Amino acid sequence: MTSALLLAQVEFDVAQNIAFAIIAAIMLISAFKMVTTGNVVHAALYLVIVLAASAAIFILLGSDFVGATQVLVYIGAIIVLFLFGIMLTKAQLGDDDSVEKEQRSMGALVGLLLFVVMAFALIDTFGTQEIEFGNPEPIAYVAEPVDANDLPTPVREALNISANSGTVEISEAQFATLLPEVQRRVPGAEVRGNNAQIADAIFSQYIIPFEAVSVLLLAALIGAVVVARKE
């Protein structure tokens, strides 16, 4: 039993690693093209690919919400803003970005140096530490007596309760055996998924940064209007 589980875990890991490899490769190639291509619109579209790939990485890491936010904000808004900017300033086809040789070598040197130092530090510090995907959905559950008739069918089926067995109470041990999508339908269950945790963190622990960011956005909005508006 244990070995089977382990095997499954390994398989799972392999699938994830393959996915990671594909995403990372796409991402790096696109990023490289983005910083080297001469065409501004192409660069923006490569950036789209990089951002989409990083959204995929977020989902791979179990942060769906950040991934969706990434798509919504970056691809839906920021890139469109970029494309607007490009088209409003220099919407011409073909290459228009001639980079001096000197600058290019300088940039490459700095970038390489940076990467080498960071890579050294990272490998030195974190070595081969694994990300363990623990229990992503901590669940608050308060057992309460409930009429079996009112229980949703999947809950009854999973726990072998018949519809006419009167008042029942589902213990925490029973509850723990259920699948997540069934769990959230048990009366008295509070499923605290990733979203709920993020919301809790933002609106209690990090309420001040949150308010600061909202003020910042407002300031940026006004600032952008003031700067860009014609007299």
Add this chain to the structure above:
Amino acid sequence: MYSVLAVEAFEASFTTEGNWFLKNVWLIPLLPAVSFFLILGFGKKMPKGGAEIGIAAIGAAFLLAIFANVAWIDHRDNFDGETQSAITGIVDSHSEDENALGDNTDANALGATIDVTDETGATETVDVELTAFVEAGEGGEESHPAIAVVTSQEWLVNGGIPFLVGTLLDGPSVMMLFVVTMISLLVHIYSTDYVAGDSRFTHYFAFLSLFSSSMLIFVLSRSTLQALVAWELVGVCSFVLIGHWWEEKPNSDAAMKAFLTNRVGDVGLLIGIIILFFSAGGTFDIIRINELALAGEISQTALTWAAISLTAAVMSKSGQFILHTWLPDAMAGPTPVSALIHAATLVTAGVFLVGRLYPVFFIGYGIDGSSINGLAIIGSITVVGAGLVAFVQDDIKKVLAYSTVSQLGYMVLALGVGAWTAAFFHLFTHAFFKAGLFLGSGSVAHAVHSFDMKKDMGGLRKYMPTTHKTFLICSVALAGVFPTAGFWSKDEILVGTGGLGVGSGSANGSYHLMLIMGLVGAALTGAYMTRAIYLTFYGEFRGHGEPHESGPRILWPLRILSVFALFGGLVNLPPGFITGSLEPWQERFFHFVEPAAAYFPGIGHAVPSYWLAVIASVIGLMGPAVAYWYYFIKVDGLAKSTGQKLTELPDGLVSNNKLAASGHAMLKNKYYLDHLYNDVIVAAVKGPIAKLAYRFNQHFLDEIVDTAGRTSVKTGQTIYSVIDQGLIEGTVNGSGKLSNRGGGILRKIQTGKIQQYAALLFAAATVLAGIFIVFV
């Protein structure tokens, strides 16, 4: 998680037993706050311009405050019943065990109170306790049940420190609730007539509501941070209301002055709060700070510095010398606002702050057993200084303003000498007669359209009998004539100084100087009020037109206030003064207002002395007697005989005696403090100091540079002719070329291209990081 904790704390904070009115006092400040927004939003569209919303809100708040007071009295009585032995222990220590207190006060007083906490904790009948929240935060420290009703709400958590808001209801705050809402209600009613037809009528009422609300929040503050917020809100509202008629320059200047002067004190408050926060181990909780201060957990030095900083705040807010100058100028606002500011809200905030954080001052200044300390000095100087200035003012409101400063001096003095109850009692009584006086002066000004007593008033008693009567009653109360409210409170303060061995009781020290200053102040008070009454109501009318009595909405508040001014003092009769069925009325005020809890120091209470009362009354009546002789007999007689409209004797002391003249001029110019601020300090920075710096720069520094330049020129010439020309020209040329080339290379770095700079920055940071990683 934090949210769960917050919910628990929320629930815990409301499981406190107690009367509904005591637990829900937050409604009282909420009502005027809501009314502020309602008036701003819909006031203009209402038939009465929003005034009805304000009156309804403050009226409801007043009712709630009365209920809260009744509930509080009930609460105290019950508390006493259940913990009778413990309380009598305290009372004993207050009244009988004088010597023990005098000798090693801290230990004894604290021991007594801590006994209370233990017993009540054991019986589990305590209706109030510090919230579970605090305990959760402090990790299992024992809680000190207090006799205050506390509600807490976690505002936010930052850096692991919970910021609490809530209400702290005990004697002083419940008393202030009553005073603030009552005066505010009367001022609201009065204002509907007084500012009727004003272009910013709605705006005025909106801010009146906010003003009341912020003061109520202040008196109910649970934490120093909350108090700071309310304190600032009060300041902002006073700014708006003082500058209500901002179209005229003096008014907006006065508002600005009030605001800026208060800023000085606000810095003090902020520093004080920070000192207390850190020295109390990271808490803003007022009760906790007080407890720690009393238990000796906070170092004496920290408390002293905190007390000094807070004293600055009190000086600015409560108009103590030398930061009082804004207060008379603040008369530029509408008169009802002045009444509100001076009687119930703004200026009493400072006094209340001291009373609220009294252990900080008590320990910090070492109030018990000493004979001099910061608060007492400032208070006594203010009492006399402001009383003298009040004597030479021509503007009736300015007389009252300086009178307020003087009376606030009494309160601060009382706090400084350890007569806490006396200070709050005086605050209580003063609120009524000072509000009555201000509203009365407003009524007069309403009739004659001026505040100048010498030019536009006189003989008004014939035209405005009701105003005259109420003004007279309030003046008598202010002067402290037996048996008006002012007599009882002033007398208690004087007794509290414990000076001269006359009925010293168990006062906290021997403040002889303060007693003398207080007596002088009492005489002065009577004198300047006599002068003001003569100039306003007696003699011949000197203004224009036909003055007429004000309407009922102005007169009824005056009548109510004068009743309170007459009888308000009866709530705190000294022990032994009456007997029989009325005996429970003795020291009612003391009993209900002074906190009897672990967060309040065990202060001694002086036993009142008939001798002192008689002496004080005699000295206090000497002032008015002299003034009466001068104005009512000499001036009035001269005026009648010559038929002139005189306000002073043409050949009086001031015109004959040089010393008196200079003293008069000094008072007229308010001790030149405004000159000091405007002409000396500001001008010094602008003028001489700047010039001096310029001179220094021009003559001294430039001289050095010039000399150095000349010397080097000469040396250079010498070197040029002797060494250079012959010897090292080649070398120099070589080095010149070298530096030229070097400059050329370095110049390339200075391209003005952002990205090159960025590249250098990144490269340097990376190299540094690399070095850090490899070698550290």
Add this chain to the structure above:
Amino acid sequence: MLLNQFLLLSALLFAMGVYGVLTRRNGVLVLMSVELILNAVNINLVAFGAFQDNVQGDVFAIFVIAVAAAEVGVGLAMVLLMYRNRRSIDFTEVDLMKG
């Protein structure tokens, strides 16, 4: 999965972003490279969040995204202003600080 595979990916992206910022002459492209850098930071944050099994990384990634939106808004407005004044968005032409 290894923590380092995400961190190294992020480091590489960061380095590329820095390269872009340093070499690009077009203002819009510089801003895009900045986005690349911010994105690398986000990957770092989320990876550490997963590593420690809490959501703080996610929360800060969301904050970074919000700040990035503000940054692009203001940045593009400035680029637009520059274009209006100079008819060019070449950063190398902005060299009033030239020594």
Add this chain to the structure above:
Amino acid sequence: MISLAFWIETTFRSVGGLAAVLLPAGPIVYIFLFKMMSFMQSRLGPTEAGPAGTLQLIAEVGKWIQKEDIFPEKADRLIFAAAPFVVLASSFLLVLVVPFGPDAWFVNLDTGIYFALAVSSVSVIGILMAGWASASKYSMLGGLRAAAQLIAYELPLVLAVMGVVIQAGTLNMQDIVLAQAEGEIFGWGGIGNPFIITQFLGFVIFMIAMQAELTQPPFDMPVAESELVTGYLTEYSGIRFLLFFIGEFATAGVFGMIASVLFLGGWWVPGLDPDSNLFNIIGPGVMFAKVMGVMFLVFWFRFTYPRFREDQLQKLAWKVLIPLALLNIVFTGILKVVF
């Protein structure tokens, strides 16, 4: 429940996804665009190909497929070619989170509706790509207009959904359906609580914003034939035009599905246990019926109203719909706390 091997299940779901996007598009075009429009305009519509012109659609598809795929001379060929696929990809990503039955879903994401709204914005990129790569002024202007419009209407769309999310208390689409099935209106659960009743304002805003997102008339300024020829579609022909065309109506279908999940109770019909296995079979049919209902509204408006001017269109979004949607959120929040 039958459990299948992971790969079989995945294949089923993938094929199902394709079908879910493409299958409704045909009926929508035939029933509404061909027949309903004709009847509303008092004409017959296609009659020749097949009975009542049912095969007309196939004829049209055949026509587009066999046409030459023309690239403009100055066009950026790669982007020009890729643009229609990006637009279509957005529809395929959208359908992923739509549930068709208790177990008939493609992915059951916790962030369901949020994800859907996020990927729906991807199509803007495709449209801008098409507009820019065509190297034509008409296309460029059309692309910019489309992008501006799509961004403007994205906001009311998201905000209208917020009301539903607050009421259901979840972002998960499946749970939203269940919330409606298990909900009660003042204690009466006879028809559950379809959010169209409690969120009627949200539904109206959602429908208007959706109409604009689909660039259907009266919001078809970006493809206005009379002034921009056909906007970003001007230079497209043959199979790529067909892809855009399919993308437009497939997206309409998917948006119809989302609308019916959010407001009409999704795959559930009143009177049946939402947990019964029956819904895995009839669920898609129920959904189809509801989608047709929603589409009827969309096309009804399409044929009824004249085109908005660009400024009117922006004003409607920013000055009417967004404030209304915010109000809706506020009231929903208050009511959620109260009840």
